[in-house]
């Protein structure tokens with residue numbers, strides 16, 4: 001079986017800055033990955049490559065078996081769901097929640113003349129139910145809370161039934177209740193064998209949903225450590241990735257970390 005993502009020595013340069021530095025990373029069917037690293041480590045840039053929106057300056061990126069640069073990315077993109085703050089900013093605030101999800105079937109935002117099929121209508125309704133936002137279907141996107149918006153965005157990114165789903169900091173800006181609801185929803189998604197392969201970018205180990213299987217730690221544009229989460233997410237590797245002495249705890253499926261000196 002071909003890998004879902006196969007990045008070999010991927011480098012991204014902008015002027016004299018090297019944003020990604022020979023990153024090699026393989027994601028296989030059924031895996032649920034966390035990409036963790038401090039601000040500016042290159043996480044969002046990596047997702048841009050993984051979603052076919054940015055071509056490597058050096059190295060090769062194979063997405064769903066097709067090499068970037070040799071494939072029509074417009075055919076590839078519907079097969080890769082992406083949820084990010086910059087995409088959310090493009091959703092018209094006056095659009096209804098139902099249409100925000102539905103229009104993803106056509107790769108557009110803003111409802112316009114497309115003939116929606118009833119299958120799409122029912123899929124959108126099912127996704128809104130799965131993410132606990134069905135009661136908001138007739139509200140406009142602009143009136144939702146941040147937590148509600150995040151859940152609608154994820155429902156939208158699943159609309160095309162992608163083989164790979166990339167989530168860029170889905171819990172950013174959420175309060176504790178919102179974060180916990182989202183972590184629970186993502187944990188459920190991770191545990192469902194019908195779900196796409198998942199890649200979740202975050203700064204916080206507390207946001208890792210139970211059921212995520214692998215982790216890639218980025219540090220200054222380099223893959224610092226990668227592999228099964230139970231093996232890789234240790235105090236030693238996390239301290240190295242964040243350049244800080246940290247302790248790591250794993251209790252009841254949830255991770256937490258804090259400065260080692262705070263323990264006394």
Ligand SMILES: Nc1ncnc2c1ncn2[C@@H]1O[C@H](COP(=O)(O)OP(=O)(O)OP(=O)(O)O)[C@@H](O)[C@H]1O
Pocket residue numbers: 014017019037038039040041042043044045046203
């Ligand atoms: N077009 C560009 N030109 C120069 N530098 C850039 C460009 N785009 C991004 N960078 C820099 O590359 C680095 C990595 O950016 P990126 O957004 O991928 O990091 P990140 O890990 O997602 O950060 P954060 O956690 O803060 O969102 C940052 O230092 C950023 O300033």
